[in-house]
Amino acid sequence: MACQGLQKGETLESLKRESETLKKKLEEERNKLNDVELHQVAEKVEVLSALSIKTRRVLKGHGNKVLCMDWCKDKRRMVSSSQDGKVIVWDAFTLNKEHGVPLPCTWVLACAYAPLRSLCLIMNGYLGLDNKCSVIPLSLDKNENLAAKKKSVAMHTNYVSGCSFTNSDMQLLTSSGDGTCALWDVESGQLLQSFHGHTADVLSLDLAPSETGNTFVSGGCDMKANVWDMRSGQNIQSFESHESDINCVKYYPSGDAFASASDDATCRFYDLRADREVAVYQKDSIIFGASTCDFSLSGRLLFAGYNDYTINVWDVLKGTRATILFGHENRVSRVRVSPDGTALGSASWDSTLRVSWSFSTGSNYIFRFIKLLFWVNSRLVLEFTVAF
Amino acid sequence: HTVSPSLQGNAHRIHFLENFKVVLEMQDPATGVKLQPQRLVITTIPHAITGEDIVAWLADRFQIDAQEARSFGSMLVALGYIYPIQDHKRLVVKPDASLYRFQTPYFWPTQQWPVEDTDYAIYLAKRNIRKKGILELHEQEQYNRLHKWMNHKWDFIVMQAKEQYRAAKERKKPDRVVFDCQERAYWVVHRPPMIFTQQSIMRPRVKSSVSIGALVKYCATYKGHDPFLSKCLPSNPWLTDDVTYWALNMPNVEIPTKMRVERWTFSFGELLSDPRGRDDFRLFLKKEFSGENLAFWEGCEDLKWGTAATMKEKAEQIYKTFLARGAPRWINIDGKTMEITVKGLKHPHRYVLDAAQTHIYMLMKKDSYGRYLKSPVFKETMKKAVCPEEHKFSDSQLEQNARNRRPSLSPIIIRQQEQEQKAKMAASAPVDITQVMSKLSKQDFQINTYRHIFDIFGNACFKI
Numbered sequence: 001m002a003c004q005g006l007q008k009g010e011t012l013e014s015l016k017r018e019s020e021t022l023k024k025k026l027e028e029e030r031n032k033l034n035d036v037e038l039h040q041v042a043e044k045v046e047v048l049s050a051l052s053i054k055t056r057r058v059l060k061g062h063g064n065k066v067l068c069m070d071w072c073k074d075k076r077r078m079v080s081s082s083q084d085g086k087v088i089v090w091d092a093f094t095l096n097k098e099h100g101v102p103l104p105c106t107w108v109l110a111c112a113y114a115p116l117r118s119l120c121l122i123m124n125g126y127l128g129l130d131n132k133c134s135v136i137p138l139s140l141d142k143n144e145n146l147a148a149k150k151k152s153v154a155m156h157t158n159y160v161s162g163c164s165f166t167n168s169d170m171q172l173l174t175s176s177g178d179g180t181c182a183l184w185d186v187e188s189g190q191l192l193q194s195f196h197g198h199t200a201d202v203l204s205l206d207l208a209p210s211e212t213g214n215t216f217v218s219g220g221c222d223m224k225a226n227v228w229d230m231r232s233g234q235n236i237q238s239f240e241s242h243e244s245d246i247n248c249v250k251y252y253p254s255g256d257a258f259a260s261a262s263d264d265a266t267c268r269f270y271d272l273r274a275d276r277e278v279a280v281y282q283k284d285s286i287i288f289g290a291s292t293c294d295f296s297l298s299g300r301l302l303f304a305g306y307n308d309y310t311i312n313v314w315d316v317l318k319g320t321r322a323t324i325l326f327g328h329e330n331r332v333s334r335v336r337v338s339p340d341g342t343a344l345g346s347a348s349w350d351s352t353l354r355v356s357w358s359f360s361t362g363s364n365y366i367f368r369f370i371k372l373l374f375w376v377n378s379r380l381v382l383e384f385t386v387a388f
Numbered sequence: 389h390t391v392s393p394s395l396q397g398n399a400h401r402i403h404f405l406e407n408f409k410v411v412l413e414m415q416d417p418a419t420g421v422k423l424q425p426q427r428l429v430i431t432t433i434p435h436a437i438t439g440e441d442i443v444a445w446l447a448d449r450f451q452i453d454a455q456e457a458r459s460f461g462s463m464l465v466a467l468g469y470i471y472p473i474q475d476h477k478r479l480v481v482k483p484d485a486s487l488y489r490f491q492t493p494y495f496w497p498t499q500q501w502p503v504e505d506t507d508y509a510i511y512l513a514k515r516n517i518r519k520k521g522i523l524e525l526h527e528q529e530q531y532n533r534l535h536k537w538m539n540h541k542w543d544f545i546v547m548q549a550k551e552q553y554r555a556a557k558e559r560k561k562p563d564r565v566v567f568d569c570q571e572r573a574y575w576v577v578h579r580p581p582m583i584f585t586q587q588s589i590m591r592p593r594v595k596s597s598v599s600i601g602a603l604v605k606y607c608a609t610y611k612g613h614d615p616f617l618s619k620c621l622p623s624n625p626w627l628t629d630d631v632t633y634w635a636l637n638m639p640n641v642e643i644p645t646k647m648r649v650e651r652w653t654f655s656f657g658e659l660l661s662d663p664r665g666r667d668d669f670r671l672f673l674k675k676e677f678s679g680e681n682l683a684f685w686e687g688c689e690d691l692k693w694g695t696a697a698t699m700k701e702k703a704e705q706i707y708k709t710f711l712a713r714g715a716p717r718w719i720n721i722d723g724k725t726m727e728i729t730v731k732g733l734k735h736p737h738r739y740v741l742d743a744a745q746t747h748i749y750m751l752m753k754k755d756s757y758g759r760y761l762k763s764p765v766f767k768e769t770m771k772k773a774v775c776p777e778e779h780k781f782s783d784s785q786l787e788q789n790a791r792n793r794r795p796s797l798s799p800i801i802i803r804q805q806e807q808e809q810k811a812k813m814a815a816s817a818p819v820d821i822t823q824v825m826s827k828l829s830k831q832d833f834q835i836n837t838y839r840h841i842f843d844i845f846g847n848a849c850f851k852i
Contacts, residue, residue, distance in 0.1 A: 018536075022589070029589050036597045041604050053616070056626070074799045075634060076625075093625070094793045138800060155459035157466065168693040185696035189455045191462060191480050192696065192738075210661055231739045238588065254606045256599065273599035275591060298610035299603070300617060317604060340637070342615040343626045357626040358616045 023240075030276045038269070038278040042317035048300070051313065052360035053344070055327045058352050059090055061097055065349040068334050072113045075340045080353050081111040089138065092345065092355050099138060103150075112163055131156045133163050133174050135186055154184045154191075162204045164216075173216060173230075175202040181218050183230060195228050197235040204248045209255045217258050219246030225260050227272065239270050241277045248292045252316075253299045259316075261290035267304050269316060281314045283321060292334045297341030305332030311346060311356075327354055411469045414445060415490055421445045426473060426487055434562065436473060436489055439482040458483055469496060471573030479576070489566070495574040506545065509534040511575060513549035609654055613647060621647065623779040629789035630779060631796075639663045640806075646775040653761060656753040672765040673756060680717035681748050681756070684710045688745035692738050703736035711744070721747050 064084035071078050076093040089099040133154035154160065158178035165172055171192070172184045181195040181202055200221035208215045215236065219225045225246055227237040244263035251258045252269075257278075261267045265286050269279035281302065288308035295302055301322060302314040311325040311332055330349035337344050343357040414420045426436040439461075447457035461481035464470050465488070472478065473487045481488070512531045515522055523531060535542060556564055612618045625631045636645050644664050652659040652668075659665040666682075673679040687706045694702060710719045711729065721729075725743050732740040760766055781789065 026589050030593065033593050033595045035595055036600060038600050038603075041597070041600050045604060045608070048617070051616070072799060074796065074802075076796065077799065091795055093631075094795050096795055098798075152455065155456075155463070157463050166693055167689070170695045171693055187695045187697060189459070190696055194466075194479070210657070231742070237591070252603065252606075253610070254603065256606075257603055271596070271599050271603065273594040273602075274596045275593045276596075278596070278600060296614050296616045298607050298614035298617060300607045300611065300614065317607060340615070340634075341613075342620060342624050342633075355626065357624060359627065 030274075033274060034276065038271075038317065039319050042319070045317050047318070048315055048322055050360060051301075051323045052358065053313065053323060053325060053356050054359050055325060055346075055354045055356040057092060057095065057355035059092060059095060059354070060352055061088055061090075062086060062351045062353075064351055065330070066333060066347040066351055066353055068111050069336060069345055069347040069353055070112045071336055071338050071345060073339055075338050075342065077113075078345055078353070079111050079113050080347055082351065084351075087111055087136075090353070092343075092353075101136060101150075112165055131159055131176070131178075133160050133172065133184075135172070151186075153186050153189050154182060156180070156182070158201070161202060164205060164207055166207060167210055167213075173205060173207065175205040175218055175220075177201040179220070181205055181216075181228065193230065193233045195233050195235070197226055197228075197238075198222050198224060203245060206250050206258065208251055209253060217249045217251065219249040219260050219262075221245045223262075225249055225258070225270065227258075237272065237275060239277060241268060242266070244289070247290065250293050250295060253295055253297065259293050259295065259302055261293040261304050263289035265289055265306075267293055267302060267314065269302075279316070279319050281312075281319060281321075283312075286312065292332065294335050294337045294344075296337055303335045303337065303344055305335045305346060305348075307331045309348070309350075311335060311344075325356060327356075328352070410449075411464065411490065411496075413449070414442075432562070435566075436487040437470075439484055439486040439488060442470070442481055442488060443483045454483065468574065471569065471576075473569055476569075476572060476576060489569065491573060492570050495570060505534060506538070506541075508575065509538055509545050510548045510552065511571065513545055514553050517549055517553050613651060619778065621645070621778055622776040623781075628779055628781055628786060629793055630781070631794075632776065632779075634796075636774065636776060640667070644769070644773050646770070646773040649770050649773045656757045659757065659760075668765060668769050669756075669760055672760045672763050675763075675765065676756070676759075678756065680710060680719050681752055683717060684719045685745060685748050685752070688741045688748075691741060694738075696738075699738055700736055703733060703740060706741065707733055719744075719748060 059080070062080065062082040062084055063086070064082050066080050066082045069078055069080040072089075076091060077089060077098070078092050079087060079089050081087045085103045087101040087103065088097055090097055132152045134150045134152050136150050153172055154163075154174045156174065156176035156178045158176055160174050160176050162175040163172060166183075170186050172186055173181065174184065175181045179196070179198045179200060179202060182191055183193040183195075184190065185192055195218070198218065198220045202218050202220040204220075205216055205218040208217075214230050215227055216230060217225060217227050223240060223242045223244060223246060225239045225242075226235050228234065229236050242260065242262040242264055243266075246260050246262045248261040249258055250260075256273055257269060257271050259267055259269050265288060266280050266282040267290050268277050268281070270276065271278045281304070286306065286308070288306050290304045290306050290312075292305040293302055295316070300316055302316050303311055304314065305311050309326075309328045309330060309332065311328075313322045313325065314320070315322045325346075328346065328348040328350050332346055332348050334347040335344060336346075343355050345353060345355050347353050421437045421441050423435050423437060425432045425434050442461045443454055443457045446452070446460050447454055450457070450460075452460070458481055461470070462479070465472065465481055466479045469491055470481075470488050471491055472480075472482075473489055475482075475486065508530070512523060512527060512534070515527075516531070538545060556567070559567070615624055620627075620633050622632050623630055625633050637648060640663055648662070648664070652662065652665040659669055670679060670682055673682055684706070687702070687710070691699060691702045691706065707730075709715055709717050711726070711733075712718075721744055725747050729741060729744045
C-alpha cells in the first residue's frame with residue numbers, strides 16, 4: 001500500500017501549510033463573535049478589598065515529596081499521596097492521621113477521595129511497569145491492612161497521570177501518559193469508554209460540575225486542552241494557546257469555563273460558550289511553571305501553585321494578582337479548595353501539606369491587633385503585614 | 389514532569405516487542421487460541437476467535453487473573469494486533485462470545501509503515517465507490533478535506549481506488565470480507581475519529597458579551613457565599629476553631645440556614661444538588677402529585693453513574709415503574725421521546741434514558757421549580773431557616789477553642805447510618821424524609837458538641 005510517484009517532502013509541506021490555513025480560519029471564526037474582552041466587562045465590577053490569606057495548619061508525616069491531595073466531602077478530611085510510597089488520610093482540622101496505606105512502589109502520582117466517602121483511590125504510576133489505577137475501600141478498623149484490599153481497576157499502556165471519580169463511587173476517569181483518557185467501571189474493571197485525540201501525554205483532567213454533567217476537560221504535553229463528551233467519546237472542543245505542557249485543568253464553578261496551569265508560567269481562562277481563551281494570568285516576575293490551579297467557591301479567585309514554591313492568587317475577572325502565599329519550601333504540586341470553599345489545601349515537594357484560609361473576613365482578633373500597631377508606629381504596620 | 393521521560397520511552401518500546409511475540413504464540417495452530425468460523429448470512433469466514441477464549445488463553449499463559457488478562461488483551465486490540473469484528477470501533481476485549489480476528493502482519497504496528505494520507509484517501513475513495521453514503525461523518529469530513537488538499541492528484545487517487553476495487557471483486561467472498569475487515573481495523577487504529585479543525589470552524593458559538601457577562605454575573609451572585617470574600621456565619625471553623633458552621637450545614641439537617649436556602653433560588657441545579665434542597669422540592673412535588681418526575685430523574689442518574697453489572701436490571705425496573713403502559717408512576721413525556729426511549733431499551737446502555745431524562749429535567753426546571761419558589765412549602769422553609777449571629781470570640785476564647793478541637797464522626801459511619809435509614813424507609817410506608825434524615829444530623833451534632841465517649845487520644849496516637 002505504499003504510495004507511488006510522490007515526493008515525501010511535497011506531502012509534508014502541503015500538509016503543514018493546509019493545517020496552518022485551517023487553524024487561521026478557526027481563529028477568524030472565533031473572533032467574529034468576539035465583541036468584548038473580559039477585562040472590559042470587569043471594569044464595571046467592584047475591586048476586591050485587600051485579601052489576607054494565611055497558612056495556619058501544617059500537616060507533617062510524609063517522608064518525601066507530596067505529589068497529590070484531595071478533599072473528602074465532609075469538608076475537613078483529606079487524602080494525600082507521596083513519593084515515599086504512602087497514602088495518608090488526615091482529619092486536617094485536628095491534624096490527626098486516620099489511615100495510612102503503605103504501597104510497595106513509589107511514584108504514587110495521584111489520589112482522589114470518592115464522593116460517597118467510603119472509598120479512596122490511589123494510583124500507581126511506576127516507571128512504566130505498573131500503569132494501573134487502584135481503588136481501596138476505607139474502613140473503621142485501624143489495624144486492617146488496607147494495602148491488601150487494593151483493587152486494580154484501570155490499566156493503560158503508559159503511566160497514569162490523573163484520576164477522578166465521577167458522581168458516584170462506581171466509575172472512574174483516568175488520564176495517561178499514553179495520550180488517552182478512559183472511563184472505567186470500578187466493580188468489574190471494565191473499560192466503558194476511551195478518549196483519543198491528544199498527541200502526547202495527558203497530564204490532567206477535570207469533570208464538569210454536576211448540573212452541566214456529561215463532559216470533562218483534559219490537558220497535556222501537546223499544549224492542548226480538550227473538552228470531551230463522556231457518552232460518545234468525542235472530542236467536542238479544543239484549545240491550543242499555551243506555549244508548553246499543560247499541567248492542570250479545572251472547571252469554573254458554573255461549568256461554562258475552565259482554567260489551565262502550564263509550564264509556560266501562565267494560567268489561562270477559557271470561555272466554553274464563546275469558544276475562546278479570554279484571559280491570561282501572568283507577570284514578568286513569574287518565570288517558573290504553574291503546576292496546579294483551583295477556583296474559590298464564587299469563581300472570583302484562582303489559586304495557582306508554582307514551581308518557585310509560591311501560590312499566586314489571581315483575580316479571575318480583572319486579570320490581576322490579588323495576593324501571594326508563601327510558606328512551602330519546595331514546589332507546590334497541588335492546590336485544592338475545600339468542598340464548602342472555607343479553606344485551601346496545598347501539597348508540596350517539601351513533604352508537607354498546608355491549609356490556608358481568609359483572615360480578612362470577620363476576625364476580630366486580627367483587626368484589633370493591627371489597629372493597635374497602627375497607632376504605635378505606622379512603619380511597624382508595614383513591616384508586620386509584609387512579614388505575614 | 390516528575391517521571392524521567394527516557395525511562396518511560398524504553399519501557400514502552402520493550403512492551404512493543406514483547407507484544408508481537410505474544411501474538412505469534414497466540415496464533416500457533418497447536419497451542420494458540422482456539423479458532424472458529426464466523427457465520428455471515430450464507431457465507432462462513434474462518435479464523436475468528438472469541439473474546440472469552442482470548443482472555444482465558446492469556447490468563448493461562450501468563451498465570452494472571454481474568455481482569456489482568458482482559459486488560460492485556462485490550463491493549464493488544466488498542467495497538468492493532470487483534471481487531472474486533474462486530475463492535476469495530478471499540479478497541480477492547482469483551483470477555484464473552486464477541487468475535488475477533490488476528491490482524492495480518494502487514495498491518496502490524498511493528499512494521500512501522502509511515503501512515504500516509506494518500507493511502508487513507510484511496511481507502512475512503514474505494515469505499516465510496518462500493519457504496520455511496522457509506523462513509524461516517526468523521527470519514528466524510530476527512531474525505532472532503534483530503535479532496536481539497538490533494539486535488540492535484542485526485543485523478544491518481546480515484547484511479548488507484550478503482551483498481552483496488554476491481555482487484556478485490558476478483559477475490560473469493562470470504563477472503564474479500566476478511567481483507568475488508570483487516571483494512572477497516574487498520575484505519576480505525578491509525579485514523580481514529582478526531583475533531584477536525586473544519587468541524588470546529590462550523591461549531592455554534594455565542595457572542596463574547598453574552599457568555600462573559602454570564603461568567604461575571606456568576607461571581608457577583610456567589611460573592612456573598614464565598615468564604616474567601618465574605619463572612620461565614622457564625623464563623624469560619626478554620627478561623628475560630630468552632631465547628632458550629634459545619635454542624636448547621638450538615639447535608640440533611642432539619643433546619644437549614646438562610647444562606648443555604650438563598651442558594652436554592654440561584655438555579656434549579658443548586659436546588660437539586662443540595663440534598664436538603666432536593667428533599668424540600670420532593671415534599672412540594674408530593675403535594676402537587678408530580679413526585680414521579682423527580683423519582684424518574686433520580687433513577688436515570690443512578691443508572692448513568694452506577695455499576696455496569698446492575699445496569700440492565702435498573703433499566704428494566706425504571707421502564708416498569710415509569711414508562712410502560714399502565715405503570716404505577718407513569719411520567720408524561722412526548723410521543724417521539726417515548727418512542728426513542730422504548731426502542732433504546734431493547735439494548736440498554738447507561739445513556740439510554742438520556743433523552744427522556746433531559747425532557748423531564750427541563751419540565752421540572754421550567755415549570756415546577758418556579759412554582760416551588762412561590763409555594764407555601766418553600767416559604768415555610770425560608771421562614772424557619774436560621775441566621776446565626778456572628779461569633780465574637782475574645783482572644784482567650786479563641787485559644788480555648790483551639791485546645792478543644794475534636795475529631796468528627798467518621799464519614800464511613802455516617803454513610804452506614806444513611807444507608808440503614810434509607811433501607812428502613814424503603815421497607816416502610818412513605819415518610820417525610822426531612823424528619824428522618826435530620827435525626828442523623830442531630831445525632832452527629834450532639835456527639836460533636838458533647839463529646840465524652842470517643843477516645844480522642846486513641847485517635848491521636850495512631851502510628852503508621
